[in-house]
Amino acid sequence: MRAALTIASKDLKTELRSKEMISAMFLFSLLIVLAFRFGFEESVSAGSVDMPDLAAASLWICFSFSAIVGMHSSFAKEKDRETLEGLMLCPVERSELYLGKVISNMVLVFIVDVLSIAFFALFFAYDYGGNGLAVVVIALLGTVTLVLVGTLVAAISVNTKAREVLLPILLIPLIAFSVIMPSVTLTGDAIAGMATESVREIVSIAGFAVIFGVVGYLTADYVFEG
């Protein structure tokens, strides 16, 4: 665990200084919220749009796409700067490398999630029906699952020539039904004050988190050596 925390701490420190990933993720998220704001301007003004559904859908587009941008960069940077080999030379289990990247990706993606929630509240002048905290908690749950599978797929795709294309091609089908759909439903229900009725979605997202976490941890040797 020490190596995993060392990698995560190094990643966060370098990111804090360079701001390469977080600024791209931040702008991506901001752009999506703005696009929704102007796209739905008339409907929102007329009150003809269901705000919990709009918020849930647009937020999860922000979360998932900015996460893909961030997770891709976390390995691509190491590969391009040839520091990935330096990590591979260290006497640590590959599962620790995976875990370290999961932790740092999770922190960065969750920061962008919270910023996206704030952007939506700001641009739509919306208070999430007083359930903003529930939205943040659901974002955290979905992000854990998203990052566990995304980091694994990013590690697989980083050694391929078409890694920019391969990551979304492999990841989106995996997360569409396991994370995005239940999370959108859950977020919409939470805003409407009905989160307790979405136990099935909560169990589903948590279950996939466990599955992806175990698979990532156990297959890290093969993934990184590949």
Add this chain to the structure above:
Amino acid sequence: MIEAKGISKTFGRRTVLDKVDLVVGDGEIVALMGPNGAGKTTLLRILATLLEPSSGEVVIQSMKVLDDPVIARKAIGVIGHSPYVYDDLTALENLSFYWSMYGLPRGKSEEAGRAMLERVGLSHRMHDRVAVFSKGMRQRLAIARALLHSPRILLLDEPFSSLDQKGVDLLSQILLEEKAKGRSILVVTHDVQRISTLADRADVLIGGRVGRSYDSRAIGKGELDIGYRTSIEGGIS
């Protein structure tokens, strides 16, 4: 001691290494030479556990590396084509990071990092980010990184490249000091003159095989220089 026994490596249909045997004993510096594409870097990567051989095995101090590569890596220090350091960290932070990754005692990383930077002549720049370092300074930091955990085996790929004359002399001095400590040192290089003053033996790799081996007496008599030039021109003398 590190030993490669019958190492072969193929990429698709191309055989890069063909049953290579190589031994680097304790307190020995061995130069691995050969023309471009001879398989030197591939062999070094296999010895460093970065690549698995198609057949054959690597043994470190009578332990098969593939049985427990994590333990084997503790005994190996590598200087590769890239310095493996982070631009956004300072020189000292880079060494602290690797100190922790090697599982070395907490609380001693700064002291060890400072001592190592002193040894490679970078102590005056220890708090500067690596992004502002020249190529030669990065190479010095790579040397510090490779030596940080006091490895018994040193695998160096073109370690003199990018270094100025002072750096070359410093690295030569460091290699002799490490040799005196009983380390096994393998140096991949094209620099015949430089390695002639350091190596106990030079193996020339041609077409994926050790084509010729020169002991220190032959190296001293200038046979390595002539033999190496001939091998590069296409044949083994």
